[in-house]
Ligand SMILES: NC(=O)c1ccc[n+]([C@@H]2O[C@H](COP(=O)([O-])OP(=O)(O)OC[C@H]3O[C@@H](n4cnc5c(N)ncnc54)[C@H](O)[C@@H]3O)[C@@H](O)[C@H]2O)c1
């Protein structure tokens with residue numbers, strides 16, 4: 116027996132599965148046998164008694180899980196941090212464990228109420244006592260970890276649990292003597308796995324397969340060179356013994372029904388203190404403020420989801436609910452992240468939602484100078500479509516040329532900031548880094564706006580004919596308004612427009628002044644002209660819908676013809692091209708840009724094969740747009756979406772709901788998705804516009 120070692124156990128006199136608080140308990144209510152449980156517990160007790168002293172806490176009626184003493188609290192030296200159970204079903208255990216700790220000479224620390232932490236079930240010392248691995252995600256809050264670091268004066272490494280079967284850290288992670296670790300990596304998020312790999316060298320990591328993990332092989336008690344567990348496969352046993360340990364199996368099947376095994380049934384109460392080491396936790400906390408229709412628009416949910424999904428945690432400290440339908444709410448939220456990196460990831464997403472630091476914490480943004488043309492500093496802030504401001508010399512300055520996926524740059528001699536693509540950065544530009552002193556200005560999105568968005572957005576696969584018609588009516592109305600007010604509508608279109616018979620309708624829109632710029636690729640122009648000149652689109656007769664003999668050569672002949680004339684405009688001037696979309700563009704001086712791609716035939720002389728140049732032409736034509744109609748080209752629509760700032764209404768039409776979702780789901784109220792055939796859409800749009808114009812003319816003549 117290793118005489119100095121002590122464990123706390125609780126006999127299973129009142130043990131049963133009475134409720135369900137973890138997936139193992141499902142279907143097991145009152146299905147465990149008390150006799151068998153008592154027998155299995157005694158065997159475990161005996162094994163442990165052979166190697167250490169076992170103290171017992173008196174079992175209590177009404178708290179059947181008290182048998183799992185690992186959850187009593189966390190002990191180091193003579194300090195015990197008492198558990199605050201997440202589930203009310205186990206909260207009744209707290210006073211009994213507290214009493215035991217006090218009666219046994221421990222100084223008991225209690226966490227603030229509503230800050231769950233489930234003791235040694237979620238916190239395991241490295242066997243050399245150098246650090247504390249602490250789990251969070253299901254039962255314990257990340258915010259409890261700084262308290263552990265402070266009270267126990269130990270380095271805390273936070274690990275996020277992802278698989279609800281492994282809801283406590285000790286169900287999937289077991290530090291062993293000599294720096295070994297028995298663990299099940301899929302139970303953790305990527306960041307936590309990286310942290311484990313940074314700290315534990317590969318030869319010391321004993322990775323457990325799912326079948327062993329499901330038998331609670333990681334829920335082992337390690338005393339010197341023995342590892343006591345419910346059960347392990349031969350392969351695992353071999354690997355553990357190759358590492359110099361002896362495995363003792365003792366069946367604990369009755370306790371598995373409640374989601375626990377050997378380690379859960381014990382609490383090590385003699386953890387050695389390493390006086391030379393001191394407390395720290397990489398955990399960071401920050402306050403943020405959110406204002407707006409937080410509940411109606413779902414903003415608060417989105418913000419809190421961002422925090423949790425990225426591996427952080429939150430506390431809503433203040434919530435002022437706007438009581439009237441039109442009044443806004445505000446919230447102050449404390450965000451906690453396991454590391455600086457995770458905090459920056461969370462903060463940059465919260466900034467996108469319009470989050471602000473509280474007034475007392477607002478500071479200037481951080482700038483770093485570019486040292487290589489076209490390369491930003493590592494930590495540069497990546498822009499979004501939303502109007503952004505940065506704080507300089509205690510004032511908020513609006514960033515120009517807003518677009519997504521850029522850096523915010525100030526040239527060496529100016530105090531004006533603009534969005535710059537990486538390739539445009541120049542040595543000596545100063546670039547905003549980190550997340551301090553940056554805010555985005557978001558429109559307050561009300562319940563009504565959200566409903567409209569949901570109504571018009573048809574990504575849910577329920578695009579009945581009538582719903583398409585309703586959306587088209589709305590778009591037609593806006594198109595007419597924009598035209599009448601001298602606004603700008605930009606159309607990006609793919610060749611499907613022509614294949615589906617939409618060419619004549621789009622040409623009509625150009626002719627009638629509804630389009631102020633056209634963006635596309637080589638293909639739409641080639642197919643449009645092929646249809647105008649030969650009546651086919653990629654060799655298919657557009658009237659009869661059948662392939663024309665030798666038709667596959669048509670598009671090359673068209674390309675060749677335009678090449679002979681030198682450009683599309685010259686082909687129109689020569690009187691050769693007499694109708695179609697490109698014809699109308701040339702005739703009505705509507706600028707167009709054709710961005711080339713690797714698969715382009717020809718290409719047409721107008722196709723811009725220098726992609727950087729093409730992106731610049733697109734950006735120039737998009738500037739000042741009121742609406743962008745994205746018609747059935749994923750490629751060009753995504754390109755356009757990336758360079759468009761918020762505030763520009765985008766209408767995306769595609770037959771594939773996934774494409775519509777991708778393009779419309781930019782968190783912007785201005786996006787409308789229509790899942791339908793683009794030819795049908797254009798035909799309905801033209802009909803609706805004619806109806807509107809006709810009504811207008813009738814009204815004027817009365
Ligand atoms: N001849 C050339 O030089 C040349 C060059 C490039 C591309 N192309 C041709 O262009 C086509 C691809 O164009 P892209 O780059 O824009 O492709 P893309 O895949 O990016 O986009 C096409 C989109 O059209 C959608 N779509 C398909 N049928 C539809 C319908 N009936 N109504 C509405 N949406 C519909 C698809 O879901 C898809 O999202 C291919 O046929 C390709 O061969 C030809």
Ligand SMILES: NC(=[NH2+])NCCC[C@H](N)C(=O)O
Nearest residue numbers: 137183185236283373375379
């Ligand atoms: N340290 C542990 N993993 N303990 C297991 C606790 C089991 C208990 N039924 C619960 O869900 O809380």
